[in-house]
Amino acid sequence: xxxxxxxxxxxxxxxxxxxxxxxxxxxxxxxxxxxxxxxxxxxxxxxxxxxxxxxxxxxxxxxxxxxxxxxxxxxxxxxxxxxxxxxxxxxxxxxxxxxxxxxxxxxxxxxxxxxxxxxxxxxxxxxxxxxxxxxxxxxxxxxxxxxxxxxxxxxxxxxxxxxxxxxxxxxxxxxxxxxxxxxxxxxxxxxxxxxxxxxxxxxxxxxxxxxxxxxxxxxxxxxxxxxxxxxxxxxxxxxxxxxxxxxxxxxxxxxxxxxxxxxxxxxxxxxxxxxxxxxxxxxxxxxxxxxxxxxxxxxxxxxxxxxxxxxxxxxxxxxxxxxxxxxxxxxxxxxxxxxxxxxxxxxxxxxxxxxxxxxxxxxxxxxxx
Amino acid sequence: xxxxxxxxxxxxxxxxxxxxxxxxxxxxxxxxxxxxxxxxxxxxxxxxxxxxxxxxxxxxxxxxxxxxxxxxxxxxxxxxxxxxxxxxxxxxxxxxxxxxxxxxxxxxxxxxxxxxxxxxxxxxxxxxxxxxxxxxxxxxxxxxxxxxxxxxxxxxxxxxxxxxxxxxxxxxxxxxxxxxxxxxxxxxxxxxxxxxxxxxxxxxxxxxxxxxxxxxxxxxxxxxxxxxxxxxxxxxxxxxxxxxxxxxxxxxxxxxxxxxxxxxxxxxxxxx
Amino acid sequence: xxxxxxxxxxxxxxxxxxxxxxxxxxxxxxxxxxxxxxxxxxxxxxxxxxxxxxxxxxxxxxxxxxxxxxxxxxxxxxxxxxxxxxxxxxxxxxxxxxxxxxxxxxxxxxxxxxxxxxxxxxxxxxxxxxxxxxxxxxxxxxxxxxxxxxxxxxxxxxxxxxxxxxxxxxxxxxxxxxxxxxxxxxxxxxxxxxxxxxxxxxxxxxxxxxxxxxxxxxxxxxxxxxxxxxxxxxxxxxxxxxxxxxxxxxxxxxxxxxxxxxxxx
Numbered sequence: 001x002x003x004x005x006x007x008x009x010x011x012x013x014x015x016x017x018x019x020x021x022x023x024x025x026x027x028x029x030x031x032x033x034x035x036x037x038x039x040x041x042x043x044x045x046x047x048x049x050x051x052x053x054x055x056x057x058x059x060x061x062x063x064x065x066x067x068x069x070x071x072x073x074x075x076x077x078x079x080x081x082x083x084x085x086x087x088x089x090x091x092x093x094x095x096x097x098x099x100x101x102x103x104x105x106x107x108x109x110x111x112x113x114x115x116x117x118x119x120x121x122x123x124x125x126x127x128x129x130x131x132x133x134x135x136x137x138x139x140x141x142x143x144x145x146x147x148x149x150x151x152x153x154x155x156x157x158x159x160x161x162x163x164x165x166x167x168x169x170x171x172x173x174x175x176x177x178x179x180x181x182x183x184x185x186x187x188x189x190x191x192x193x194x195x196x197x198x199x200x201x202x203x204x205x206x207x208x209x210x211x212x213x214x215x216x217x218x219x220x221x222x223x224x225x226x227x228x229x230x231x232x233x234x235x236x237x238x239x240x241x242x243x244x245x246x247x248x249x250x251x252x253x254x255x256x257x258x259x260x261x262x263x264x265x266x267x268x269x270x271x272x273x274x275x276x277x278x279x280x281x282x283x284x285x286x287x288x289x290x291x292x293x294x295x296x297x298x299x300x301x302x303x304x305x306x307x308x309x310x311x312x313x314x315x316x317x318x319x320x321x322x323x324x325x326x327x328x329x330x331x332x333x334x335x336x337x338x339x340x341x342x343x344x345x346x347x348x349x350x351x352x353x354x355x356x357x358x359x360x361x362x363x364x365x366x367x368x369x
Numbered sequence: 370x371x372x373x374x375x376x377x378x379x380x381x382x383x384x385x386x387x388x389x390x391x392x393x394x395x396x397x398x399x400x401x402x403x404x405x406x407x408x409x410x411x412x413x414x415x416x417x418x419x420x421x422x423x424x425x426x427x428x429x430x431x432x433x434x435x436x437x438x439x440x441x442x443x444x445x446x447x448x449x450x451x452x453x454x455x456x457x458x459x460x461x462x463x464x465x466x467x468x469x470x471x472x473x474x475x476x477x478x479x480x481x482x483x484x485x486x487x488x489x490x491x492x493x494x495x496x497x498x499x500x501x502x503x504x505x506x507x508x509x510x511x512x513x514x515x516x517x518x519x520x521x522x523x524x525x526x527x528x529x530x531x532x533x534x535x536x537x538x539x540x541x542x543x544x545x546x547x548x549x550x551x552x553x554x555x556x557x558x559x560x561x562x563x564x565x566x567x568x569x570x571x572x573x574x575x576x577x578x579x580x581x582x583x584x585x586x587x588x589x590x591x592x593x594x595x596x597x598x599x600x601x602x603x604x605x606x607x608x609x610x611x612x613x614x615x616x617x618x619x620x621x622x623x624x625x626x627x628x629x630x631x632x633x634x635x636x637x638x639x640x641x
Numbered sequence: 642x643x644x645x646x647x648x649x650x651x652x653x654x655x656x657x658x659x660x661x662x663x664x665x666x667x668x669x670x671x672x673x674x675x676x677x678x679x680x681x682x683x684x685x686x687x688x689x690x691x692x693x694x695x696x697x698x699x700x701x702x703x704x705x706x707x708x709x710x711x712x713x714x715x716x717x718x719x720x721x722x723x724x725x726x727x728x729x730x731x732x733x734x735x736x737x738x739x740x741x742x743x744x745x746x747x748x749x750x751x752x753x754x755x756x757x758x759x760x761x762x763x764x765x766x767x768x769x770x771x772x773x774x775x776x777x778x779x780x781x782x783x784x785x786x787x788x789x790x791x792x793x794x795x796x797x798x799x800x801x802x803x804x805x806x807x808x809x810x811x812x813x814x815x816x817x818x819x820x821x822x823x824x825x826x827x828x829x830x831x832x833x834x835x836x837x838x839x840x841x842x843x844x845x846x847x848x849x850x851x852x853x854x855x856x857x858x859x860x861x862x863x864x865x866x867x868x869x870x871x872x873x874x875x876x877x878x879x880x881x882x883x884x885x886x887x888x889x890x891x892x893x894x895x896x897x898x899x900x901x902x903x904x905x906x
Contacts, residue, residue, distance in 0.1 A: 085806040098804035112808035375727025380722040390761030446653040466888040468841035471877040475663035484680040576750025601781040
């Protein structure tokens, strides 16, 4: 089996990658504008952001295809900025796979081994193992064009890990696949990451993909890292409006700070006092924005037992049944729009447009950004 | 540095054996017998030149028009009749890949005094004595249209191929009859191809030499033929002057229309 | 209703006939048994092919044309491929100038090129020599190589070269193992075009082949001045077969390359 691949990489840890104030300027715009990241050995880190946020450029600089305008990239403590890509020994999976169309699957996967002077018999053995690892045994003699998108993707993966790199870069590797296949491959890549123990840096614009796969996510916007953290931290504790809006759906409510209680801020919002978590200590009277997740809001009358602290009266302006949940658009007293998502159940009464209601949510789900 | 090193051998080769020779020859138009513009100054009063130049333009114009009229339907059929596309393509490419010399010869065979065309008309009883077609401007126009037709068809077919078929379905879905869809959707959207084809054919026609020399006879000659005659007489100053005018005309026309969509591309790909 | 389909079909059919008919007539005439040009031929035979193959006056120029074209293929393909690789990587301004120069023989009128070359080659002592023809034809053939190779280069996904580098191939290794195999069809197509360009070339040959380097088209031209002998039909048919076969090969190569690239993208 793929025992040997696993063994070698299992014992040797993945590489650590340190980006320090990394910058890349194209003409007059800064594609990457001061990115610093400390990626730990064996970590699965995702660079997540909209197109043009600088995530791919950052990846290309780590791979060596772009030269940073300023800053440093260190792999295992050694700067690689001056090192050409072919000496960096980094595995890379490209968007659209970039399989060599003139080579068979076997020769594609054997390509990095051939560059490293691995003898033919050894090469055949390693290629066979890699094909088993990505569950494509027996496909070695085919050409890339004879494979489906998902199969090409697996071959690209096998080719990128067959030479046992300690770091694997992936640039939107699942972008061209349909949803079902994408979800299968996501699981497979997680498994591969666990088995190989090497460091993965993964670029995507798909937040769901980032949330399901990553150990940590670096959300990028305008060439900067907007926030780095574990998926649940980013979702529960977005530290700015961009992150709150980009990852999942959020309600944004204008508010004014009225009081501080320990690490909780009391703010006036739509005519009521609402409590929110806030690491910073804004002065009274500061205008702020509160965010909440639509699925963390509840209609107060469906709750029994200990009710969440934050409450607000609203009017239902739109009600949409969406299968697994109902989605309501609500209007607060001062006119702010709020989205509420309620798990659907035949046992729960559905609200009508125009109905008055009270909503409630917990302080822990209220973030001040 | 590498890109320059890779391109350098060819560039040097072409400068030595193509650019410098042509430039040196053209220089004769201003350096013979000493620095002068007299050869250009004489052109407006030069009846032979004016007549030849006009004739060349006129021939190119006729050939371009004929190619457009004959080429558009073929391009349309090539794109819209997929079942016949291969047959049509072969029938276009067969003459396209045959040398200009052989094609001109073919027209000599067809249009000669005892050529196929005359024999057929006589056999059909439509004429008594053979018509004189070979060695007339008409022969030049027919043969040149034949030779340049593919240069018209291919760019137009390219433009037609890029029209989104759903536009046509949309048009007919909105109640437009086929002829109106053609006039209001297909024709306007194929204009880049038409512009490219027209320009390509016209410019290539301006420089034609072999065909008019073979089938056109000695009376209505083209600029290229006049240049060749003067070279034979070793009148380099005059030949160079005419060459400069011909080259400048071709470049000016291309330069003026190069920015039109599709045109630049057609010139780069005019290859074959 | 029927008219709306039959009429256009007839028109297109007639135009296509106009395109193909002259060529077909030449081919038919070449198999005529008559001693003069007449159509349809009274009977068929290989008389004119015999005449061609038994005449040193015809065979000598044929061999000359073939080996000149062969030499042009080597020179134009080598120079053109290297240049295409270089031009693709030049900065924009330099690229426009270089491409303009290299492709200009496609639009500069043939007579201007021909007499320019004649004017200079007479001084270089290259008139009446196959070397002069090879050099001149290389200039005319090179644009076809450059366009063809450039098109295949442009069709290569830049990520393929990046992938090779990321997998440990040096820039040199990347060129020989990835880039070159991928542009090979383009190079071959360019080589075929170069061959045909030289083999069919007449205008330059009219001026510089003199009496020492008479090519096949030049020989045909000279012959046509005096007679429209069916031998020329036989020669024409042979060149038609040769060029059509080569062009068809080029066409297939190009299609195959396109398929490979589009599948990948």
